[in-house]
Amino acid sequence: MKIIQKIAILSLALFFTFSFTTFAQHDGEGRHGRHHSHKERIEKMKQELGLSDAQVEQIKALHEKKREERKADAKANRAEFKAEMDKILTPEQRKKAEALRAEHKDPNKRAEKRIEKWKTELSLTDAQATKVKAALVTRMTKMQSLKEAAGDEKVDKEERKAIKNAFETGLKSILSSDQFTKYEQIKADKKDKHGKGRKHGRDDK
Known part of the structure; x- marks a missing residue:
């Protein structure tokens, strides 16, 4: 019985993951397709899948969690790249690179x-x-x-x-x-x- 429950839970999780990805891909088809915000995609899922308010909140929380994880990964990758670059560049080149980065942001x-x-x-x-x-x-x-x-x-x-x-x-x-x-x-x-x-x-x- 426990095995069946685990399979059911896993299937449901995969369904929602696939559904969310499918909706996101569908809404973003082509560069000339209509832009849909995350909020609009969730609303579309709610209507077409019949999601409850509780499910919507859970999906929002999951999306936020994954977004924060991606941000953390991206930040770590940038820090790692910068550290590797610093090993390659001379002190003078690093100083110039920092100045160029600051100028680009200004x-x-x-x-x-x-x-x-x-x-x-x-x-x-x-x-x-x-x-x-x-x-x-x-x-x-x-x-x-x-x-x-x-x-x-x-x-x-x-x-x-x-x-x-x-x-x-x-x-x-x-x-x-x-x-x-x-x-x-x-x-x-x-x-x-x-x-x-x-x-x-x-x-x-």
């Missing part, structure tokens, strides 16, 4: 680099450059906060889009119509180039 530093490039590409005036930099810092800061809040989960597509749209609305009010058209062309060219690079990478495999 929205102001990243915005300054972008502005220097846009000054030439978009023929920005000093006044425009100041305003565009402020808008960039705001966008980068919001995106950084969004990624940190998401942790190991995917950043919400709609929230990312809202931040981007707010930035471009502000940018449109700063740039002239010709400058904004040029900005959109640069963005389109970059996207096209990135897409071709990925396509060639797949063709080479």
